[in-house]
Amino acid sequence: MFLDRIIGLFSNDIGIDLGTANTLVFVKGKGILLSEPSIVSVDTRTGKVIAVGSESKKMIGKTPKEIEVIRPLKDGVIADFDVTQEMLKYFIKKVHSNMSFSKILRPRPRVIIGVPSGITTVEKRAVIDAARQSGAREVFLIAEPMAAALGAGLPIQSPGGNMIVDIGGGTSEIAVISLSGLVLSESIKVAGDEMTEAIIQYMKRHHNLLIGEQSAERIKMELGSAYPSERDKKTMVVPGRDLRGLPGSVEIKGEEIRHALENVIQSIVNAVRLALEKTPPELSADIVERGIVLAGGGSLLHAMDIRLREETNLPVYYCEDPLTAVAEGIGKALDDIDLIRKISLQ
Structure with a gap:
């Protein structure tokens, strides 16, 4: 009993916002200790993971043919189980390596993961299995909007x-x-990925220019808008590759990008x-x-x-x-096991 109480002082329960674009890890009592892209680079010849997260993102569009840059999550759920498992293991290990207490006293963590509210039973099982294979002793799933509401400070337990x-x-x-x-x-x-893809397709169709994901992200952040505004008049020179395969660039206006995003925005x-x-x-x-x-x-x-x-x-x-918001909400749930059991999707 005494040892149990000592171990309790060093609780390393964690919350994970397992996002399609980014993964955030919240450690109980310490806050968000990791925020990295949900991206993994794999050597296709050996199957070995060579980079994860931020290091892997740097490789997008720059790798030789034997290196594949993978996004293991699609539409908020696991698309590649093995790669997701490796990514989770890496992130959990990285978080633990930054924590000062002894490994001897460190219990396997209880893990809470935010998932889409429309997740299927099969998809739930895949997330739970991936977390357990990554070292979790107990896994809870929370709907992302519930976690976001908690993180936003909304009074979710009230009758309103x-x-x-x-x-x-x-x-x-x-x-x-x-x-x-x-x-x-x-x-x-x-959501955000569809916005990025809409910009890539717009540049290809209307300007005969091929651009990468990171260029489209930059356009979205600098020129993108959901409503007419001063951004409509803003311009930006975008480099890329023309349809002949040669380097080129075009100047675009914010108004163009607003129209390119319209179908995505209207769906939301x-x-x-x-x-x-x-x-x-x-x-x-x-x-x-x-x-x-x-x-x-x-x-x-x-x-x-x-x-x-x-x-x-x-x-x-x-x-x-x-x-x-989602990671912060999961972090709040870590402090209240009764609330976890009440709002979990299991």
């Missing part, structure tokens, strides 16, 4: 209605939460509207008063809050840090 819109890399999650439960949720596979808006239409009248009154809270990296597209405000006629607010 709270609406959260979490736009990530692979999925957009819209949920109404009351009494620690998801009253309703909409999960669509349209439609999902929010659908969720509002399904919301029970009693909770709708709460949402009219409290508004909609935005979270997730995709929500940081310029003027996304204005677009949703115009489309719904409701107040729309950003949480304090949209990029870390």
